[in-house]
């Protein structure tokens with residue numbers, strides 16, 4: 001049999017006997033895709049109904065340039081502080097086909113623009129791209145949201161090719177491109193995903209920008225078995241270091257990848273943050289394509305060491321690398337230790353690494369059922385969230401292969417795939433994609449994905465993107481009444497977003513942890529609020545917060561089903577019931 005290692009190429013072209021056998025072996029499982037009515041999970045797709053009319057333009061060419069199949073991302077954030085999440089969508093750009101002169105991609109008109117959709121009080125969206133000044137330049141890929149100057153307004157970093165852009169939020173509905181004055185104009189080549197995180201705990205968000213590989217528009221002919229030009233295996237392109245920008249505090253950044261120990265060349269597509277060894281210093285996971293994954297352990301003072309191999313997260317349990325794309329760094333089984341999930345191309349299976357608590361992880365894809373559920377699927381956008389508010393973390397994934405012709409050579413695989421929902425009970429996954437509603441039957445080239453409670457009803461919603469396709473907004477309409485709580489942090493000594501803070505929520509029957517983060521998934525940026533499903537519990541016993549400044553703070557909210565803001569050192573400073581007024585009685589929720 002062909003060794004599986006030969007199948008781990010993202011842009012693989014040929015079918016093999018082993019792949020077909022594997023597919024046949026797992027075929028019966030795929031029939032069982034019913035949504036368990038007990039869970040009460042239900043999503044309804046509403047993008048166009050709510051005015052989120054976005055079409056991604058990939059500019060697929062005759063030359064199979066890899067750039068054209070990898071984007072783009074989405075961000076869910078409240079840019080105008082009106083309490084309602086808004087949506088930013090990154091878009092492609094045009095270039096000559098073929099492009100021997102290596103002309104940089106250029107947005108020729110509104111159809112190539114990035115778009116900002118403002119959520120109105122009635123829950124529908126209006127396109128405010130022009131007013132905001134966010135149409136963008138070049139081929140945009142990833143999006144990262146963070147208030148880097150701690151002025152209370154979320155700023156926006158847009159990664160792409162051949163340059164990335166930093167947009168400062170002016171606080172009046174407009175943004176200013178500050179890339180050059182911030183010292184980020186040297187960010188050339190192909191940037192994919194980025195993360196805002198305070199690496200050295202000085203109270204200011206730093207910026208980690210992943211790059212895919214060293215690439216330009218050179219003609220690379222990588223044929224399929226029948227001689228047709230196809231996408232080249234990323235293994236033929238040289239790895240490249242990420243860009244790590246220290247926030248100097250005056251609107252300027254300094255590139256410090258080598259100085260911080262994070263200068264190891266990679267092929268980065270996804271990044272997520274979590275304090276895996278619980279030492280109070282935030283660590284980073286980087287999903288690389290077709291090589292070892294990286295885990296950067298924070299040694300303090302802004303210095304890092306790469307511990308992927310010793311921590312057992314560099315490969316699968318047979319030492320095989322994979323096409324790491326989306327990633328989450330979240331406590332999946334409520335034991336207080338952040339776990340790691342990575343999604344990959346078909347025939348590689350997705351990866352679940354459960355934190356052992358000793359600085360290493362256990363590869364749990366086979367034992368959790370994730371192997372059999374993902375064997376023939378390709379994943380990109382990825383998030384863990386409690387879809388049913390029942391104290392369990394579920395996984396949602398956007399899917400689709402990179403190779404348009406994959407089905408021709410490999411009948412069991414698909415270029416276009418519907419998104420997937422997997423329920424997780426802390427031990428094993430259960431196929432629950434039909435809970436996503438009609439979209440569970442709609443195949444598209446899924447890429448970006450971000451989660452957040454878009455309509456502030458206590459149920460977490462989802463936005464998805466498609467390469468050369470439209471945007472999708474999955475409204476969570478799960479029907480079984482369960483309780484929840486949402487926490488937004490406002491840092492004082494810590495960064496204002498509270499990114500990197502850990503929150504531990506305890507109720508009668510639940511004990512849950514979350515790390516405040518906008519990064520993770522694939523090229524996307526999610527709601528910075530931490531949402532906790534509480535099942536039937538109607539009271540919170542305590543909430544412990546460990547701020548990035550190291551301050552430990554305990555608060556006890558008086559009621560569930562509320563949005564709380566906790567300000568560093570000051571406890572609860574605001575409470576809201578979302579879009580409706582709070583009921584008069586505090587413990588009415590039963």
Ligand SMILES: [Ca+2]
Pocket residue numbers: 077078079080081082083084085086119
């Ligand atoms: Ca808003």
Ligand SMILES: [Ca+2]
Pocket residue numbers: 146147148149150151152153154155169
């Ligand atoms: Ca700001």
Ligand SMILES: [Ca+2]
Pocket residue numbers: 274275276277278279280281282283297298
């Ligand atoms: Ca740590």
Ligand SMILES: [Ca+2]
Pocket residue numbers: 452453454455456457458459460461476
């Ligand atoms: Ca919602």
